[in-house]
Amino acid sequence: MNTYDLLWQKILNELESTFNEETYTDVFEPLKSTHKYANDHVYVLVPNEFIKNRINRLYLSKINELATKFNNAPIRFKFVTESELLPEETLVSPERNLSLKYRPGNLNATYTFDNFVVGKSNMFAFRMAMKVADQPGAVANPLYIFGDVGLGKTHLMQGIGNYILDQDINQKVMYVKADGFIEDFANLLKREKMEDFNAKYREIDVLLVDDIQIMGGATRTQMEFFKLFDYLYQQNKQIVITSDKPASELKNIMTRLTSRFEVGLTVDIQVPDLEHRIEILKRKLASESSDVHDIPADVLEFIASSFVTNIRELEGALKRVLFYCLTNNLDLTIECVNEALEPLLKTKRKSDSLNENNYDRIQSIVSDFYGISLEDLIGKKRHSKYILPRHIAMYLIKTRYNIPYKTIGNLFGDRDHSTVLAACEKIDNEIKQDSSLKLAVDTIVKKIDAFNKK
Numbered sequence: 001m002n003t004y005d006l007l008w009q010k011i012l013n014e015l016e017s018t019f020n021e022e023t024y025t026d027v028f029e030p031l032k033s034t035h036k037y038a039n040d041h042v043y044v045l046v047p048n049e050f051i052k053n054r055i056n057r058l059y060l061s062k063i064n065e066l067a068t069k070f071n072n073a074p075i076r077f078k079f080v081t082e083s084e085l086l087p088e089e090t091l092v093s094p095e096r097n098l099s100l101k102y103r104p105g106n107l108n109a110t111y112t113f114d115n116f117v118v119g120k121s122n123m124f125a126f127r128m129a130m131k132v133a134d135q136p137g138a139v140a141n142p143l144y145i146f147g148d149v150g151l152g153k154t155h156l157m158q159g160i161g162n163y164i165l166d167q168d169i170n171q172k173v174m175y176v177k178a179d180g181f182i183e184d185f186a187n188l189l190k191r192e193k194m195e196d197f198n199a200k201y202r203e204i205d206v207l208l209v210d211d212i213q214i215m216g217g218a219t220r221t222q223m224e225f226f227k228l229f230d231y232l233y234q235q236n237k238q239i240v241i242t243s244d245k246p247a248s249e250l251k252n253i254m255t256r257l258t259s260r261f262e263v264g265l266t267v268d269i270q271v272p273d274l275e276h277r278i279e280i281l282k283r284k285l286a287s288e289s290s291d292v293h294d295i296p297a298d299v300l301e302f303i304a305s306s307f308v309t310n311i312r313e314l315e316g317a318l319k320r321v322l323f324y325c326l327t328n329n330l331d332l333t334i335e336c337v338n339e340a341l342e343p344l345l346k347t348k349r350k351s352d353s354l355n356e357n358n359y360d361r362i363q364s365i366v367s368d369f370y371g372i373s374l375e376d377l378i379g380k381k382r383h384s385k386y387i388l389p390r391h392i393a394m395y396l397i398k399t400r401y402n403i404p405y406k407t408i409g410n411l412f413g414d415r416d417h418s419t420v421l422a423a424c425e426k427i428d429n430e431i432k433q434d435s436s437l438k439l440a441v442d443t444i445v446k447k448i449d450a451f452n453k454k
């Protein structure tokens, strides 16, 4: 038995004890050995497309996780049918080499479905992304993904692109951030090279546009984007868009665009809970090319509890811990991790406590101003004398501190992302039209500023 067969056997043993007998017998039992190792992947031949898709969707991430654990270094599996193998074996294409970080169409090869950790906060978004990737243009077009900073929108969107390319390398996928599109359009205006612009954006099968809110106010770009959107949409080309807010709440984006975004399917990604964050840390650890593959549970929980609202920060903390402990040759204990993270935690504690006090202060200044109790400001009563101050307090916290809507929701009796978002947008609109409301908000702001100067 070669090394890869041995590795596969270990994984199979683990899968046998993890999954029920039926799943194991149907899916894994026929897959006795590996086929080859190439392009950073161990290949396993599967009898048909159905089994392949089932494994890719449901078990691939677990398999890769076990593989990395048993191999003591990152390694990935690929399940292929016989018919796929022939063309693939003759194809020595750089696009297939995952050691290259970028693939055609500006795609980051490391953002895949199998390393996207799924939990309650992103389950629906993930399922829909898989469906869209399986049948581009047919299931939900456009797919509109929104959520707060650092929660995985780009990862999921590029996961769609990578999956589509994995199925068919000839598909033309194009990933662009909205500011990149604005820049390309500005260049087009300067040089009048319409053919280049069209070649880049029209001769494609899948368009992925990240952070569409950046296009707010860029009217001419929006008009061009509108034409492109319609052109691709009419041909059933898949479009995926991400944003920090729902389409209906986008500022300074023309309604004919936002209404088109709403024609397809909108999904959101929320802040992950503790268990989910710990799982993310475990999976990031397995994919790190360091010698550490196991971290004590209390240490993982410590890191996951310290970084709550942004997965990018959570990832950064893990990297810092690994680097610090490895270079100083220290064991991964809570004390050592605390030491490693101290500079980050210190600034965070400072700004958190400062901010928490400030959030409280905004809430009490608003409740004082309107002569209601703090309890009623935060509570569930639906009378207008409570609702307006509540919305104003949410709006002021968002505009001053720009923390996730969900976090603001937690400060107001666990209200959800969309409730807070709607409240903030409502106040933002109303102060433009209602001068007495604007005066009230300005007065409250002055009181807050006066307090901060004390």
Ligand SMILES: Nc1ncnc2c1ncn2[C@@H]1O[C@H](COP(=O)(O)OP(=O)(O)OP(=O)(O)O)[C@@H](O)[C@H]1O
Pocket (backbone or CB within 6 Å): 115, 116, 117, 118, 122, 147, 148, 149, 150, 151, 152, 153, 154, 155, 156, 211, 280, 311, 312, 315
């Ligand atoms: N569910 C997840 N599983 C694994 N990694 C994740 C997950 N969600 C986010 N990440 C990681 O967190 C980091 C930030 O994610 P990403 O850039 O996709 O966030 P975003 O929502 O697009 O942020 P922004 O609003 O700043 O554009 C990336 O490294 C990504 O791989």
